[in-house]
Amino acid sequence: MSVATVTSAGDPEGENPTCCSETHAVSQSAEAATGESLYALEKKLVDQRGTSIGLDVYRGHPVLVTMFFGHCRDVCPMQAARIKAAIDSLGTEERKPLRVLMISLDPSRDTPPALATLAKTYGVDTPDWTFATASEDDVREIAAALGIRYVRLPDGSFNHSAVVTLLDEGGVIRGRADGLTAPLAPLLARSKSH
Amino acid sequence: MVHIPGATFEPAFAPAPGITRIDVSAFFVDRRPVTNGEFLQFVREYPRFRRSSIPGILADKTYLSHWSNDLDPGEGVSPNQPVTHVSWFAAKAYCEARGDRLPSWVEWEYVAAADETRRDARSDAAWQQRILDWYARPSHDALPNVGMGSANIYGVQDLHGLIWEWVSDFHAMLIRPDSRDDGGRFFCGAGATAAADKSGYAIFMRVAFLSSVEARYTTANLGFRCARDVAGKRETRP
Numbered sequence: 331m332s333v334a335t336v337t338s339a340g341d342p343e344g345e346n347p348t349c350c351s352e353t354h355a356v357s358q359s360a361e362a363a364t365g366e367s368l369y370a371l372e373k374k375l376v377d378q379r380g381t382s383i384g385l386d387v388y389r390g391h392p393v394l395v396t397m398f399f400g401h402c403r404d405v406c407p408m409q410a411a412r413i414k415a416a417i418d419s420l421g422t423e424e425r426k427p428l429r430v431l432m433i434s435l436d437p438s439r440d441t442p443p444a445l446a447t448l449a450k451t452y453g454v455d456t457p458d459w460t461f462a463t464a465s466e467d468d469v470r471e472i473a474a475a476l477g478i479r480y481v482r483l484p485d486g487s488f489n490h491s492a493v494v495t496l497l498d499e500g501g502v503i504r505g506r507a508d509g510l511t512a513p514l515a516p517l518l519a520r521s522k523s524h
Numbered sequence: 525m526v527h528i529p530g531a532t533f534e535p536a537f538a539p540a541p542g543i544t545r546i547d548v549s550a551f552f553v554d555r556r557p558v559t560n561g562e563f564l565q566f567v568r569e570y571p572r573f574r575r576s577s578i579p580g581i582l583a584d585k586t587y588l589s590h591w592s593n594d595l596d597p598g599e600g601v602s603p604n605q606p607v608t609h610v611s612w613f614a615a616k617a618y619c620e621a622r623g624d625r626l627p628s629w630v631e632w633e634y635v636a637a638a639d640e641t642r643r644d645a646r647s648d649a650a651w652q653q654r655i656l657d658w659y660a661r662p663s664h665d666a667l668p669n670v671g672m673g674s675a676n677i678y679g680v681q682d683l684h685g686l687i688w689e690w691v692s693d694f695h696a697m698l699i700r701p702d703s704r705d706d707g708g709r710f711f712c713g714a715g716a717t718a719a720a721d722k723s724g725y726a727i728f729m730r731v732a733f734l735s736s737v738e739a740r741y742t743t744a745n746l747g748f749r750c751a752r753d754v755a756g757k758r759e760t761r762p
Contacts, residue, residue, distance in 0.1 A: 366579070370582065371581060470693075474612060474738075480696065483542060484543060
């Protein structure tokens with residue numbers, strides 16, 4: 331999808347065609363205008379390298395976001411595999427802009443080294459995939475914003491809904507695949523449609 | 525705020541398989557829901573949560589829609605009515621601005637199980653019926669002010685008969701266990717088998733309500749109150 335450039339009324343840059351005629355990351359004023367960007371949460375995460383990143387680490391790209399926990403034996407790996415397979419089925423040019431952000435529901439156990447191991451195990455140890463944790467409270471807010479329901483069980487595992495959300499370049503939610511059997515192809519198609 | 529002593533609590537509805545007896549630590553909770561007047565103070569101090577500037581991801585289009593404008597509830601809205609049309613994000617931010625938090629679902633139900641003289645009135649059919657009668661009534665045209673109803677044994681008011689209330693973990697209600705690959709067991713069946721006490725229908729109403737909302741939703745009869753850890757105020761700020 332094309333990346334929108336926005337100039338607000340009275341914006342001096344809007345009077346300069348060379349500034350705003352090129353595609354670039356969606357501006358702050360665009361986010362204010364839409365108001366629906368997930369990035370308005372302004373959350374800090376830590377990735378699998380132990381680097382502090384923003385929730386908007388992939389701003390400027392369409393992003394598939396989902397939440398998981400590392401000790402999940404079957405469903406979460408399946409979800410990662412589904413996402414990888416869906417992306418791999420695209421042509422080289424189509425898949426180039428896409429990024430994947432996997433956020434853990436279990437920050438106490440999904441430490442950066444554990445996440446790094448998961449990335450390798452899932453075969454997605456590339457710059458296009460980020461595994462990240464946040465504080466428990468931030469996890470709660472991010473899940474709430476994504477409409478993901480979860481509860482920690484007495485054995486330390488989680489019941490959680492399996493949702494893959496598509497964000498556009500500005501972090502606005504453009505689609506969701508809700509459930510393990512919800513097809514991802516329509517979501518990926520939507521990432522190209524603008 | 526009032527102090528609620530810790531206890532082991534058996535919710536009538538288990539929030540997830542295996543969670544039937546819960547040790548609730550002592551905590552503090554607001555006697556009454558947060559009011560329009562109190563929420564106005566908050567948005568004065570935190571412009572991000574004013575009606576015209578709150579990001580869409582944090583609240584839907586009817587956020588504070590009953591107010592005249594950002595900083596004026598207006599003539600027809602009493603400062604002492606419970607504030608409604610607030611999202612979970614806004615409610616959470618209000619509590620955090622005070623160094624507090626939203627109560628958890630278990631904490632809320634634990635306090636709500638009490639009547640005027642008993643910590644746990646749930647076996648009293650007459651008390652249960654009083655609560656169900658409220659749910660059966662059509663919505664008020666104008667919400668009463670907070671604090672008009674009788675207090676329960678802890679001194680907490682307005683848990684029944686005024687508004688629905690946000691809790692910190694509303695998102696934990698009635699989850700389809702996708703992550704556990706239970707072969708597509710849907711929540712209706714899970715809910716029925718998880719229920720320990722089927723006489724308290726009101727709790728099902730509340731759980732059904734909480735499981736139907738999203739964090740950014742706002743509605744006319746949904747407000748909140750805050751809680752605080754016994755250890756004291758928190759550092760988190762909105």
